[in-house]
Amino acid sequence: MIRFEEVWKVFPGDVQAVCDLNLEVAEGETLVLLGTSGSGKTTTMKMVNRLIEPTRGTITVQGRDIQQENPIKLRRRMGYAIQHIGLFPHMSVGGNIGVVPRLLKWQPDKIAERVDKLLDMVGLDPDSFRDRYPAQLSGGQKQRVGVARALAADPPIVLMDEPFGALDPITRDGLQNEFLELESEIQKTILFVTHDVFEAVKMGDRIAMLDEGRLQQVAPPAELVEKPANEFVDQFLGQQRFQLSLLTRSVRTILKEQERPEQAPEGPPPEERLGARMSLVGALDLFKKTGRGDLPVYRGKEYMGELHKDDLLQAVGAVLGELGEER
Amino acid sequence: MKMARILFVVVVVVLIGVAVYFGTRGQRGDLVVGGKNFTEQTILGEMAAQLIEDRLDLRVTRKFHLQTNLPIKMIQRGELSLYPDYTGTGYTDILDNTYQGEPPEEIYAHVKRVYPEEFDLEWLKPLGFENAYSLTMRAEQAEELGIEKISDLEEHTDALQAGFDPAFLDRQDGYPGLVEHYGFEFETPPKQLAIGLMYRACKEGEVDVIDAFTTDGRIDKFNLKILEDDKRFFPPYDAAFVVRQDALEKYPELRETLNLLAGRIDTKSMQRLNYAVDEEKRREEDVAREFLVDQGLLSAQGE
Amino acid sequence: MSAFWQGLKSFLQERGGEILNALGEHVYLTMAAMGMAIVLAVPVGLILTRAKRADKVVLGIVGVIQTLPSLALVGLMVPLLGAGPKAAIAALFLYALLPIVRNSYTGVRNIDPAITETARAMGMTSREILFRVELPLSVPIIMAGVRTSTVICVGVATLGGVVGAGGLGELIWIGIDRAEDALIFAGALPAMGLALLLDWVLSVGEWLFTPAGMREDKGSAQAGA
Numbered sequence: 024m025i026r027f028e029e030v031w032k033v034f035p036g037d038v039q040a041v042c043d044l045n046l047e048v049a050e051g052e053t054l055v056l057l058g059t060s061g062s063g064k065t066t067t068m069k070m071v072n073r074l075i076e077p078t079r080g081t082i083t084v085q086g087r088d089i090q091q092e093n094p095i096k097l098r099r100r101m102g103y104a105i106q107h108i109g110l111f112p113h114m115s116v117g118g119n120i121g122v123v124p125r126l127l128k129w130q131p132d133k134i135a136e137r138v139d140k141l142l143d144m145v146g147l148d149p150d151s152f153r154d155r156y157p158a159q160l161s162g163g164q165k166q167r168v169g170v171a172r173a174l175a176a177d178p179p180i181v182l183m184d185e186p187f188g189a190l191d192p193i194t195r196d197g198l199q200n201e202f203l204e205l206e207s208e209i210q211k212t213i214l215f216v217t218h219d220v221f222e223a224v225k226m227g228d229r230i231a232m233l234d235e236g237r238l239q240q241v242a243p244p245a246e247l248v249e250k251p252a253n254e255f256v257d258q259f260l261g262q263q264r265f266q267l268s269l270l271t272r273s274v275r276t277i278l279k280e281q282e283r284p285e286q287a288p289e290g291p292p293p294e295e296r297l298g299a300r301m302s303l304v305g306a307l308d309l310f311k312k313t314g315r316g317d318l319p320v321y322r323g324k325e326y327m328g329e330l331h332k333d334d335l336l337q338a339v340g341a342v343l344g345e346l347g348e349e350r
Numbered sequence: 351m352k353m354a355r356i357l358f359v360v361v362v363v364v365l366i367g368v369a370v371y372f373g374t375r376g377q378r379g380d381l382v383v384g385g386k387n388f389t390e391q392t393i394l395g396e397m398a399a400q401l402i403e404d405r406l407d408l409r410v411t412r413k414f415h416l417q418t419n420l421p422i423k424m425i426q427r428g429e430l431s432l433y434p435d436y437t438g439t440g441y442t443d444i445l446d447n448t449y450q451g452e453p454p455e456e457i458y459a460h461v462k463r464v465y466p467e468e469f470d471l472e473w474l475k476p477l478g479f480e481n482a483y484s485l486t487m488r489a490e491q492a493e494e495l496g497i498e499k500i501s502d503l504e505e506h507t508d509a510l511q512a513g514f515d516p517a518f519l520d521r522q523d524g525y526p527g528l529v530e531h532y533g534f535e536f537e538t539p540p541k542q543l544a545i546g547l548m549y550r551a552c553k554e555g556e557v558d559v560i561d562a563f564t565t566d567g568r569i570d571k572f573n574l575k576i577l578e579d580d581k582r583f584f585p586p587y588d589a590a591f592v593v594r595q596d597a598l599e600k601y602p603e604l605r606e607t608l609n610l611l612a613g614r615i616d617t618k619s620m621q622r623l624n625y626a627v628d629e630e631k632r633r634e635e636d637v638a639r640e641f642l643v644d645q646g647l648l649s650a651q652g653e
Numbered sequence: 654m655s656a657f658w659q660g661l662k663s664f665l666q667e668r669g670g671e672i673l674n675a676l677g678e679h680v681y682l683t684m685a686a687m688g689m690a691i692v693l694a695v696p697v698g699l700i701l702t703r704a705k706r707a708d709k710v711v712l713g714i715v716g717v718i719q720t721l722p723s724l725a726l727v728g729l730m731v732p733l734l735g736a737g738p739k740a741a742i743a744a745l746f747l748y749a750l751l752p753i754v755r756n757s758y759t760g761v762r763n764i765d766p767a768i769t770e771t772a773r774a775m776g777m778t779s780r781e782i783l784f785r786v787e788l789p790l791s792v793p794i795i796m797a798g799v800r801t802s803t804v805i806c807v808g809v810a811t812l813g814g815v816v817g818a819g820g821l822g823e824l825i826w827i828g829i830d831r832a833e834d835a836l837i838f839a840g841a842l843p844a845m846g847l848a849l850l851l852d853w854v855l856s857v858g859e860w861l862f863t864p865a866g867m868r869e870d871k872g873s874a875q876a877g878a
Contacts (some may be wrong), residue, residue: 072774074770074773074774095776095777095778096776097776098773098774098775098776099775099776100776101774103771103774103775105767105770105771105774107765107767108767108771109765109767109768109769109770109771109772110768111768111772111786111790112768112790112864113786113789113790113864113865114864115865122775122777123775123776126775126776126777126781156865182774351861354857354861355861355862358854358857358858358861361854362854362858365680365684366684366688368677368680368681368684369680369681369683369684369685370681371677371681372674372677372678372680372681372819373681373685373738387826387827387830388830389831413737413817415814415817415823415826415827415830416736416817417736417815417816417817420736420816420817423735423736424735424736424737424817427735429735429736429737544829544830544832545830546829546830546831546832546833547829547830547832550832628831631833633667
């Protein structure tokens with residue numbers, strides 16, 4: 024979907040922001056660009072929609088070299104959401120969301136319909152929020168509108184630069200979860216920039232770690248955390264690696280093969296179910312909260328079996344052990 | 351909100367309309383009568399304007415209260431059709447000659463000949479009075495110091511404070527020329543005063559010597575004395591209208607109409623008319639109209 | 654006291670027409686200058702936001718004009734344009750430039766960069782950004798500049814009386830020439846009134862054309878939403 028071939032970006036004064044980047048983003052995947060400030064992650068993202076032009080190298084999107092395309096048209100095909108959001112204060116929420124559709128000359132009623140649908144998708148009641156103005160929104164609400172706006176024209180690619188960065192941890196967590204939910208409903212290729220390794224691990228299908236403009240490693244979260252490719256990545260993970268590891272492993276991976284009973288047991292309430300994709304940390308949390316020894320595992324509505332607390336603890340211990348060995 | 355915005359736009363449009371109306375007024379007159387920035391000019395200008403309106407049935411735009419040196423420039427540019435001026439001013443200030451004592455007829459003849467050649471302008475017949483620059487003092491002070499003529503001032507240049515209007519201080523037929531001609535100047539530099547303020551300032555002792563215009567009614571009423579110009583410095587200043595030749599050609603009866611005033615205004619009359627406006631605070635146009643009606647030049651109901 | 658009112662009444666009866674005429678001429682001088690100033694200054698201000706080095710220079714030049722004594726500037730116009738309204742309007746025009754140019758410029762400059770970056774990233778062309786985002790957000794500041802300039806114009810226009818431009822200034826000057834206080838007031842008071850009136854009208858306009866959503870909190874578009 025997006026391919027970087029030997030891409031360089033050098034700013035005046037010989038500042039090498041991006042060096043020899045070779046990277047491919049598959050269709051439908053969420054690729055996280057992870058790194059500290061100055062690592063080149065934002066610059067990389069901005070080269071995709073040509074807000075910044077590469078000094079050298081080629082970037083292709085959907086098979087076409089973006090240099091051959093009109094930048095305006097290119098940008099209208101990509102969603103864009105940034106940390107400071109940049110909502111237009113002189114337009115209503117509905118107006119803001121409808122910007123790109125209007126640029127693309129959609130029919131007004133189609134735009135209105137889409138606006139309502141998006142507000143719904145991001146958890147804002149259309150009737151209450153459609154006509155409000157950005158000045159009247161809370162931080163979290165503004166972010167949601169920002170996301171809705173980025174998705175308005177249903178672009179195949181979405182660029183996000185620390186979109187949840189300006190929020191408090193609780194709101195951020197909630198929004199991240201909602202966004203993951205949203206993601207599963209819509210098929211999009213997402214390039215997500217962050218400096219927060221936890222966010223990266225949570226949001227990404229794969230993580231590309233950058234340092235001083237150079238790609239250090241690109242791998243799925245579990246692999247990155249457990250098999251850091253070099254010293255830098257290792258240090259980046261630092262003390263967090265244990266927790267991260269637990270986060271990257273899901274319940275599904277430790278669920279023992281069991282005979283699935285024909286019928287699911289009497290439907291336990293959702294708060295007492297383990298999701299198949301839930302991380303080990305989440306699982307620990309739930310066991311603690313419910314105080315039970317066994318919890319049912321569901322993938323969506325599908326019952327997959329029971330997980331015993333002991334098995335969980337054993338798995339956790341094993342992770343510790345593995346990490347310890349590698350040191 | 352929408353209503354309010356529309357209303358606002360309407361207000362702006364109205365303002366623009368007002369602006370345009372007043373902006374194009376100048377163009378809508380057939381003739382433009384000008385006048386310098388003192389009362390007599392406005393009165394004479396009004397007489398001319400009213401005569402034209404009444405007898406020639408043309409629209410007249412008035413541009414009065416112009417700074418002294420502007421009318422000659424404006425008339426050349428076509429911004430004025432006519433204005434009243436004085437032969438001496440034309441001779442020395444505008445044509446840059448030095449007065450050497452020639453009689454008034456000669457000065458008039460000179461400007462009458464030269465103006466058409468130089469400026470495409472014409473002097474009409476003299477109106478019948480002269481309004482000259484003078485040096486004037488309080489009568490009582492003049493008597494006290496034994497001053498009768500301008501030369502007498504030489505002994506008292508240290509004790510007297512002069513007050514002159516800006517044009518007089520600048521013109522060759524004014525203070526600079528006078529100093530050259532008479533060979534003395536005031537020790538304390540003269541104060542600069544607006545024409546209308548001079549007379550009262552002199553009367554009240556704020557200044558001692560002023561360049562009073564000889565037809566100003568206040569000279570008499572304020573008990574001021576005009577000093578004799580013993581060395582014949584000031585040229586004659588016979589009053590007459592200066593008109594653009596193309597205006598005269600375009601409106602053949604214009605010359606005749608304006609010349610109706612020729613010789614009808616003597617010094618005393620002019621002084622009286624000036625006084626009526628300056629001290630009795632009457633309006634120039636009323637005073638002018640009254641005079642014209644009295645002279646039988648206007649139908650009485652020419653309102 | 655009633656003698657005063659009597660006197661005032663008869664004065665107004667006599668001079669009323671003259672005063673209204675002068676007022677009308679004053680409006681003409683002001684509007685003519687403001688019209689031209691707005692037409693030139695707003696685009697220039699907007700263009701300057703895109704001109705990296707020229708902006709300081711141009712703003713500097715326009716700023717210097719502002720420091721010229723008004724009487725001098727009006728007077729300087731006479732040799733160039735002749736005595737009369739044109740000279741006054743030219744001088745007013747020059748004076749009206751700075752507030753409008755500067756406000757157009759800063760109005761756009763002070764917009765939160767996140768907003769313009771997002772606008773660009775969404776695929777708006779430079780023109781679309783200007784007309785759909787930057788201008789609407791700058792209207793309040795630009796209008797404020799127009800207000801300032803208008804009030805300046807009404808004030809400086811009184812100097813027009815010196816160069817035969819007409820307007821209320823002429824009444825003031827005649828009053829000075831003839832030591833007739835009543836005339837001075839007849840010119841000065843309406844001039845003040847006109848300035849206040851126009852300022853009020855424009856402030857209403859400013860409010861009316863501030864985009865909704867920015868009324869409460871005028872600072873919200875300006876860096877730091």
